[in-house]
Amino acid sequence: MNALIPSVGLTLSPNGAQNAAMPANISHFTLANGMEVVLIEDHRAPVVTHMVWYKNGSAEDLPLKSGIAHFLEHLMFKGTKNHAKGKFSEMVAELGGQENAFTSNDYTAYFQRVARDHLRVVMDYEADRMINLVLDDATVDPEREVVMEERRMRTDNDPAAQLQEAVQAALFTQHPYGRPVIGWGHEIETLNRHDAIAYYERFYTPENAILVVAGDIGHEELTRLANETYGKIPARGAKPERLRPQEPPARAHRLVSLSDEKVEQPSLQALYLVPSVSTAKPGEAEALEVLSHMLGGGPTSILYKGLVLDQKIAVAAGAYYMGTAVDDTRFYVFAIPNDGVTLEALDAAVEKILEAVRTTPVDAGDLVRAKTRLVADTIYAQDSQASLARWFGAALATGMSVGDIASWPQRVQGVQAEDVQKAAEYLQKQRAVTGYLMPKEP
Amino acid sequence: MNALIPSVGLTLSPNGAQNAAMPANISHFTLANGMEVVLIEDHRAPVVTHMVWYKNGSAEDLPLKSGIAHFLEHLMFKGTKNHAKGKFSEMVAELGGQENAFTSNDYTAYFQRVARDHLRVVMDYEADRMINLVLDDATVDPEREVVMEERRMRTDNDPAAQLQEAVQAALFTQHPYGRPVIGWGHEIETLNRHDAIAYYERFYTPENAILVVAGDIGHEELTRLANETYGKIPARGAKPERLRPQEPPARAHRLVSLSDEKVEQPSLQALYLVPSVSTAKPGEAEALEVLSHMLGGGPTSILYKGLVLDQKIAVAAGAYYMGTAVDDTRFYVFAIPNDGVTLEALDAAVEKILEAVRTTPVDAGDLVRAKTRLVADTIYAQDSQASLARWFGAALATGMSVGDIASWPQRVQGVQAEDVQKAAEYLQKQRAVTGYLMPKEP
Numbered sequence: 021m022n023a024l025i026p027s028v029g030l031t032l033s034p035n036g037a038q039n040a041a042m043p044a045n046i047s048h049f050t051l052a053n054g055m056e057v058v059l060i061e062d063h064r065a066p067v068v069t070h071m072v073w074y075k076n077g078s079a080e081d082l083p084l085k086s087g088i089a090h091f092l093e094h095l096m097f098k099g100t101k102n103h104a105k106g107k108f109s110e111m112v113a114e115l116g117g118q119e120n121a122f123t124s125n126d127y128t129a130y131f132q133r134v135a136r137d138h139l140r141v142v143m144d145y146e147a148d149r150m151i152n153l154v155l156d157d158a159t160v161d162p163e164r165e166v167v168m169e170e171r172r173m174r175t176d177n178d179p180a181a182q183l184q185e186a187v188q189a190a191l192f193t194q195h196p197y198g199r200p201v202i203g204w205g206h207e208i209e210t211l212n213r214h215d216a217i218a219y220y221e222r223f224y225t226p227e228n229a230i231l232v233v234a235g236d237i238g239h240e241e242l243t244r245l246a247n248e249t250y251g252k253i254p255a256r257g258a259k260p261e262r263l264r265p266q267e268p269p270a271r272a273h274r275l276v277s278l279s280d281e282k283v284e285q286p287s288l289q290a291l292y293l294v295p296s297v298s299t300a301k302p303g304e305a306e307a308l309e310v311l312s313h314m315l316g317g318g319p320t321s322i323l324y325k326g327l328v329l330d331q332k333i334a335v336a337a338g339a340y341y342m343g344t345a346v347d348d349t350r351f352y353v354f355a356i357p358n359d360g361v362t363l364e365a366l367d368a369a370v371e372k373i374l375e376a377v378r379t380t381p382v383d384a385g386d387l388v389r390a391k392t393r394l395v396a397d398t399i400y401a402q403d404s405q406a407s408l409a410r411w412f413g414a415a416l417a418t419g420m421s422v423g424d425i426a427s428w429p430q431r432v433q434g435v436q437a438e439d440v441q442k443a444a445e446y447l448q449k450q451r452a453v454t455g456y457l458m459p460k461e462p
Numbered sequence: 463m464n465a466l467i468p469s470v471g472l473t474l475s476p477n478g479a480q481n482a483a484m485p486a487n488i489s490h491f492t493l494a495n496g497m498e499v500v501l502i503e504d505h506r507a508p509v510v511t512h513m514v515w516y517k518n519g520s521a522e523d524l525p526l527k528s529g530i531a532h533f534l535e536h537l538m539f540k541g542t543k544n545h546a547k548g549k550f551s552e553m554v555a556e557l558g559g560q561e562n563a564f565t566s567n568d569y570t571a572y573f574q575r576v577a578r579d580h581l582r583v584v585m586d587y588e589a590d591r592m593i594n595l596v597l598d599d600a601t602v603d604p605e606r607e608v609v610m611e612e613r614r615m616r617t618d619n620d621p622a623a624q625l626q627e628a629v630q631a632a633l634f635t636q637h638p639y640g641r642p643v644i645g646w647g648h649e650i651e652t653l654n655r656h657d658a659i660a661y662y663e664r665f666y667t668p669e670n671a672i673l674v675v676a677g678d679i680g681h682e683e684l685t686r687l688a689n690e691t692y693g694k695i696p697a698r699g700a701k702p703e704r705l706r707p708q709e710p711p712a713r714a715h716r717l718v719s720l721s722d723e724k725v726e727q728p729s730l731q732a733l734y735l736v737p738s739v740s741t742a743k744p745g746e747a748e749a750l751e752v753l754s755h756m757l758g759g760g761p762t763s764i765l766y767k768g769l770v771l772d773q774k775i776a777v778a779a780g781a782y783y784m785g786t787a788v789d790d791t792r793f794y795v796f797a798i799p800n801d802g803v804t805l806e807a808l809d810a811a812v813e814k815i816l817e818a819v820r821t822t823p824v825d826a827g828d829l830v831r832a833k834t835r836l837v838a839d840t841i842y843a844q845d846s847q848a849s850l851a852r853w854f855g856a857a858l859a860t861g862m863s864v865g866d867i868a869s870w871p872q873r874v875q876g877v878q879a880e881d882v883q884k885a886a887e888y889l890q891k892q893r894a895v896t897g898y899l900m901p902k903e904p
C-alpha cells in the first residue's frame with residue numbers, strides 16, 4: 021500500500037489493435053460531473069480491476085511544499101466522515117482483494133482488484149474518500165513521520181538514490197520533474213494538515229479524475245454503478261490547471277558524480293531531455309520508443325552487443341524512454357562497467373556507439389525485429405487486466421486519448437529507419453546529464 | 463540606465479568604525495508608513511546620492527514569470543500619472559546629475575546623484591513613481607523586446623554567460639538564485655502588462671522600501687523632506703514575504719562544461735554553497751570573507767602565488783565570497799590555464815591547494831595582512847559617497863542592521879586562523895559545482 025512508484029518503466033504500448041478505431045471491448049465516457057470513465061471489458065474470469073486516477077502528481081506540488089501529492093496519497097487511507105481509519109483496506113482484505121496506490125510525477129492513482137460482485141462496494145468507498153476525507157493533526161503528524169522514515173530508508177541511506185535525485189535535479193533545473201516524488205526532506209518536515217486539506221480540495225474533484233475499470237462487467241452495468249457512486253459527487257467547476265515552468269534550452273554538459281563507501285558496483289547513466297508522447301511532433305515519440313528498444317532493450321540490443329558482448333567492457337547496458345509524461349521527458353542510457361574498466365572509458369564507448377547510431381542508418385532487419393517485438397508486447401500485455409488498466413490510466417492522465425492508445429501499435433509499425441536516426445539526434449552529449457556512481461576512493 | 467548588475471563583487475566592508483556603536487554621521491529611522499530611511503552625512507562637497515531600494519529581486523519572481531523584477535525595473539522609467547515617459551531621466555540630466563537602476567537576486571534599486579539643492583525634486587519624482595506608475599501595452603510590449611534583445615546580446619551569444627547560467631542552475635537546483643536575474647528567454651516572452659502591474663502593486667510599497675541618502679544634508683532636513691515626499695504614500699499593510707524554496711543538502715559533485723567555437727580562452731570555476739552574512743552562524747561569514755581574500759584576493763593570494771607564480775600553470779586565479787545575500791550563497795574560485803595546461807590538470811591543482819588550506823593552519827602573517835587590508839578597504843571606501851550608500855542599501859535590503867554593518871570591521875579583526883581553516887571546510891569538491899569553459903574541439 022502507498023507504494024511510491026516513479027513513472028519509469030511505463031511503456032506506452034497498451035493495446036494490440038492494429039488500427040486507430042476504438043477496440044470493441046473498450047468504452048470511454050464522461051459523467052455529468054466531468055469525471056472520465058474507461059471500461060476495458062474482459063470476461064475471462066469473474067474479477068475486476070478498479071482504479072481512480074487523479075491528474076495531479078508531484079509536479080503539481082506547490083513551491084516549498086514538495087512531497088504533498090505523495091503525502092496526501094498516504095493520508096487518503098486515514099478515514100472519512102463515513103468510514104474509520106483503515107476500514108477501506110480492511111474491507112478489501114476481507115473480500116480477498118488486493119489494493120495499492122501510487123504517486124508519480126504526473127498523477128496519483130488508487131487501485132483495487134476484487135471479485136466482480138464486490139465492485140460496487142469498492143466504488144462506494146473510493147467515491148466516499150474523494151469527497152469525505154477527514155484529517156486531523158493526530159492523524160497527519162505521525163503520518164508525516166512515516167513519510168520521513170520512508171525517505172530516510174529509500175534515499176538518504178542509499179547513494180544510488182541520492183545520485184538519482186541529483187541527476188534529475190541537474191536535468192530539470194526549472195521543471196518540477198527535477199524534484200523527487202517523495203519531496204525534499206526539509207520540505208516534507210513542514211507539511212501539515214492545512215497543506216493537505218488545501219491540496220485535497222484543489223485536486224480531488226470529479227473533473228480531475230479518471231475511473232478505469234477492467235474486467236468482467238458490461239458497459240450498461242458500469243454506467244449505472246458509476247452514476248450511483250462517483251456520479252453523485254457534485255461538480256466543483258473547472259479542472260485544476262497544471263502550471264509548470266519549462267526548461268530553457270540546455271547548452272552545457274553536466275556530469276554529476278557521487279562516491280560513497282556503500283557503493284560496491286560503479287555505474288554510468290546518461291539522461292537526455294526528449295519530447296514525451298504528449299509533447300512530441302507526430303512520429304517522434306514512436307521513433308524514440310523504437311530507438312530505446314533497439315539501443316537498449318535486452319541482450320540483442322546495440323548497447324548490450326557492443327559493450328557487453330563485443331568489447332566486454334560492461335556487464336550490463338540498456339536504454340529506456342519514459343514516453344508517458346505530460347511534459348518533455350527523459351531518455352535514459354545506462355551501463356555497468358566490467359572489472360577494471362573506468363567509468364570514463366565506458367562513457368566514451370557509449371558515446372561512440374551513440375554517434376554511430378546518429379550518423380549511420382540503423383539495420384533494416386534490426387528495425388523490423390524491434391517493431392515486431394514492441395507490437396507483440398502490446399498484444400501479450402492484454403493478458404494482464406491490471407497492466408492494461410494501468411496503461412490506460414497513465415496514458416489518459418498524461419494527456420493521451422483512447423484513440424491515441426489504440427493506434428499506438430500501428431504508429432510504431434510505421435517508424436522508418438530515418439525516423440530512428442533522426443530521433444537519435446536528441447541524444448547529444450553536449451546537452452545531456454551524465455551520472456557516475458562510484459565507490460569511495462581510499 | 464537600467465543596468466543589470468549581479469550581486470557579484472559587493473563586498474561587505476562598508477564602514478571604518480572600529481566598534482559596534484552607530485557612527486555619528488549615520489542615522490536610521492522609519493517613516494510612519496513603514497519606509498526605512500538611512501542618512502549618511504558627508505559634507506565634503508555639496509552633492510547628494512539618493513537611492514531607493516526595494517526588498518525584492520529576481521528571487522521573488524513568480525514561477526513561470528522569471529525576469530519580472532528586472533522587466534519592471536525597465537518599466538519604472540516609462541512615466542507616471544504626473545510625469546510623461548522619460549521625463550524623470552531628462553530632468554536628472556538637465557540638472558547635471560547621474561542616475562542608474564539595477565536588479566539583483568535580492569533587491570531592486572534606483573539611484574540618482576545630484577547637487578544638494580536638487581535633492582527634493584528627485585525625491586518627489588522617485589516617490590511619485592512608487593505609487594503612480596502608468597503601464598499600457600503600447601509601452602510594455604516594445605520594452606519586452608528591448609529586454610529580449612538585452613538577453614540575446616548578453617547571454618545567448620556569449621558562451622561564458624551561457625555557462626554561467628548553467629553553473630548557477632546546477633548549484634541552485636531549487637532555490638531561485640539558480641535563475642538568471644534577466645529571466646529565461648521563453649518566460650520573458652510571456653511577460654505582459656498584467657504581470658508587471660501585479661508585481662508592481664505587490665512589491666513597490668513603502669513597507670518594502672529603504673531610502674538611502676548620502677551626502678551634504680542634515681538629519682532634520684532629510685526627515686522633513688522624506689516626510690513630505692515618501693511619507694505621503696499610504697501604508698499598504700504587511701510587507702511582502704520572501705517565499706523561497708531552499709536547497710536540499712548537496713551530495714554529488716556537478717561538472718558543467720561548455721565548448722563553443724567563440725571561446726578563445728578556456729577557464730575554470732568552482733562554486734561552493736556557503737552561508738551568507740544573513741544565514742551564517744556568528745563568525746562564519748567574517749571567516750569566509752577573510753578566507754576569500756587570503757585565497758584569491760590579488761597577486762599575493764594563495765591561489766595566485768601557487769598557480770600563477772610557483773607552478774606557472776595559470777595566468778590568473780582568484781576567489782570571492784558573495785556574502786551579501788538573503789539566503790545561502792556562493793563562494794567562487796576561478797582560474798585561467800596557461801597555454802598547454804588542461805582544465806583537468808588545473809582543477810586538480812586548485813583542489814590540492816584547497817585541501818592544504820583545509821588541513822593546515824593558515825600563515826599567521828598572511829592572516830594579519832588579509833584582515834588589515836579588508837579593514838583598510840572599508841576605510842578607503844568611505845571616501846566614495848555612492849559606494850557607501852550602495853553598501854548600506856545592499857546590506858539592509860538583505861537583512862542586516864546598521865549595527866551589523868558598523869561592527870563588520872571589528873568582527874573581521876576578530877577572525878582567527880582556526881576560523882579560516884574551519885570556513886575552508888565548506889569548499890568540499892564532492893558537493894560543489896565546477897564549470898569548464900572550453901574552445902570547441904575541431
